[in-house]
Amino acid sequence: MNIVVVLFDGVTALDAVGPYEVLTRLPGASVVFAATEPGVKRTDHGLGLTADVALREVPAPEVLLVPGGPGQVAAMDDVELRDWLRAADATSTWTTSVCTGSLLLAGAGLLTGKRATSHWLALDELARLGAVAVAERVVVDGRHVTSAGVSAGIDMALELAGRMHGALVAQAVQLSLEYDPAPPYDAGSPQKAPAEVVELVRSRSPRR
């Protein structure tokens, strides 16, 4: 199972690393990080993640995973990336995204008329790009699987793990990662967070 995680400068690290940590543990999985030009990509807060290959070297992954992050805005103008996404999607078994990675898929025309999701602050933009935007954590529409903001990629990858390899394998990966979440607050969605928290986050977003 060849899996390509797309990188670009300004990607959000956890968008990529959360699902990577799940998918790389699946039987027969081979995960590579790829970018238009290989090398170290700097995430939105500075961590360097290495893209080991160029996208053009891995034209036909079985699973493609597109993370989001502020760099998505510039990545929308990367014609080589857009063309690669279209070609890879044409033969992929699963085309997936985390957070605003769905905007890259939608911008390439790959989510038109499909149910899909994104970071809660980007759902309007996702709809403008032609998707049927829904505020759910993981959305499966055929072989297109999109997930909500940043941390949602972990849940998405476990969902994929179960669909690809069954519940036993997916649960074993979950246990290996000790993914038994217990956040000290219950503020992870705009429906659950206090209004002042929602307003604070919205006021700091370029998408407010």
Place this chain on the structure above:
Amino acid sequence: MNIVVVLFDGVTALDAVGPYEVLTRLPGASVVFAATEPGVKRTDHGLGLTADVALREVPAPEVLLVPGGPGQVAAMDDVELRDWLRAADATSTWTTSVCTGSLLLAGAGLLTGKRATSHWLALDELARLGAVAVAERVVVDGRHVTSAGVSAGIDMALELAGRMHGALVAQAVQLSLEYDPAPPYDAGSPQKAPAEVVELVRSRSPRR
């Protein structure tokens, strides 16, 4: 607030990136990734994470974060790392770990007699290294904060965020990351996972 995340070859990516994604969003936070020798470190499944500085360049962080992973075994023998941990811990505000990172802290003598945790498969080893090992997701003993396997670092970092900056800031970070976990299975701890899943994971571990 100077925060140093320790890297080494064979680290588990999510151990480092989960809490990084939280801590880097805190007001005034400056996070650097550091290793005995700087450069690209390869995680246990191959992803390259960049250590931008040498440990010796950042001798006195306010927060130090030690991730785990299979590379922890070799890192236990890194005398420079051990000495750095001891010196950094002497002046840190918070000394923290994720997963088997606590074994590195314990191996340096920093958890002796303290309540601490680790990946569920490593609790016995943690106890042998002198800590009072407990099976909890996040353990705070004074200024030493340890967390369970891999994904638990996200919860630990949110706990730290609240203690350092208050609930409003911590909740804002949680909402930014849309950390409203909804795993499709409930198998994230050995108490919750089916027995056959626990046995499968245990049988594949070098710590079984």
